[in-house]
Amino acid sequence: MEEQGYFYRDTWAEVDLDCISENVTSVKKHLPQQVSIIAVVKANAYGHGDVQIAETALAAGASFLAVAFMDEAIALRNKGIDAPILVLGATRPEDINMAAKFSITLTVFQKEWLEEAKKHLTTNQSVALHIKVDTGMGRIGVRSVEELHTIHRLIGEEKRLMLEGAYTHFATADELDQSYFQQQLELFETMIAALPERPKYVHSSNSAAAIRFPKAYFNAVRIGIAMYGLTPSLEMEKEIPFPIKEAFSLHSRLVHVKKLTKGDKVSYGATYESEEEEWIGTIPIGYADGWLRKLQGQEVLVAGERSPIVGRICMDQCMIRLPKYVPVGTTVTLIGKQEDQFISVNEIAQKLETINYEVPCIIANRVPRLYKKGGKIVDLKNDLLNNYQA
Known part of the structure; x- marks a missing residue:
């Protein structure tokens, strides 16, 4: 974009x-x-x-x-x-x-x-x-x-x-x-x-x-x-006298959904093996986007439920274990809110063993940034962005 x-x-x-x-x-x-x-x-x-x-x-x-x-x-x-x-x-x-x-x-x-x-x-x-x-x-x-x-x-x-x-x-x-x-x-x-x-x-x-x-x-x-x-740090979080609201969220969509049988393997090194029949979804984000390999096992949100990343994260894609069959095109939230679930930047930072400052900074420029006002995606030059629906 x-x-x-x-x-x-x-x-x-x-x-x-x-x-x-x-x-x-x-x-x-x-x-x-x-x-x-x-x-x-x-x-x-x-x-x-x-x-x-x-x-x-x-x-x-x-x-x-x-x-x-x-x-x-x-x-x-x-x-x-x-x-x-x-x-x-x-x-x-x-x-x-x-x-x-x-x-x-x-x-x-x-x-x-x-x-x-x-x-x-x-x-x-x-x-x-x-x-x-x-x-x-x-x-x-x-x-x-x-x-x-x-x-x-x-x-x-x-x-x-x-x-x-x-x-x-x-x-x-x-x-x-x-x-x-x-x-x-x-x-x-x-x-x-x-x-x-x-x-x-x-x-x-x-x-x-x-x-x-x-x-x-x-x-x-x-x-x-x-x-x-x-928050500047987790230890001073309780001292903040007013609410602060996270502005950054990260999303993808399922581009492929498949059913694995027991013993099927996923991704480089075949490090993940299914223990039973399960649904696996692929999303088009990887370490070249700043979604680093260390995030293997991190949960994402699909259909309002937490789903873990399975197998090694690839350069441009990664796989998640779905709670059930979910159709291609379903939104996956990696950072942010979906229904009553929330994955914070701090949660991702903890998984990466770093500070929250680093997380939005390492999301690559090839990941498009969309801007919201009043709960709607906007084109800052042309008001509402009509060719995109989140």
Whole structure:
């Protein structure tokens, strides 16, 4: 499927934009009025769709967007997004003029980067900068007051550069033990206080800190995982003071149904053998779609009942043991709700022995994304999508 057009396979993901909107609204109500929301839409909005999520988050009250790389920011600009966009990761210093061209805010994370970037600056347009302070995450960022002062001075010497913000990132804000979080927060407060002047935006909170720690709000928070309706961690789940709604679901359809007799085998390695007569269905999704081989044995939903994946998951297909004969064309839900049954992203993450962040991110781009509003699949350009019925 190309951008909400027709597609020719029976596997797709659905993203409920009403859930995104409600999650952003819930966070906004939770925050003091003066605290801005920076919606994190990096990695194709955690696999949900960059421009669709960006537009929805902005409409719900976010005032800024954040991405990982400048390519992602430029892609949003080319799709018509004109809101402020911050690049959280490292940008090549020689690309600073592209940031000016597209009005993209860059992260300064060391004085050497800034010195090199200034050498390449040829544009007459200004570039907004946020200083990243490494308070203990250990990725990128300024680690001393001395370097912070040097960066502040270097920015001040160039009229085309504007210090717009400063931020840090917490490593353990989603953990019950708050000691390391407190250590990071205190160091960040010290670094901010050391700046000769406070920039327009000061932000430190990710979703977990925005939910749990008002003392870390400053005047902006970065909302990522909670915007998508997923918990920052299972251990802090009970601390979320408002409902968050999962926006992502994954579906397929039965393309083949067969009856096996006792002793028949299924898939590579013949690892599954039927113990009696049973119905087996094939669905067109596999590890090339991000439905990884480790999900063998995971249950899916068919006709409102849980059915296990049997045999090894193939590149493009996998097989499920049906509770009874079910006709070809029946919808199979791999993530999401069907009748009174629900398979959460957290359930899939647990089976994969990973975190929920990873699950929608690894569902490949060849899986079409469909968008829902008001419970209906919509074409964001042409209202209802008439050539598809879920």
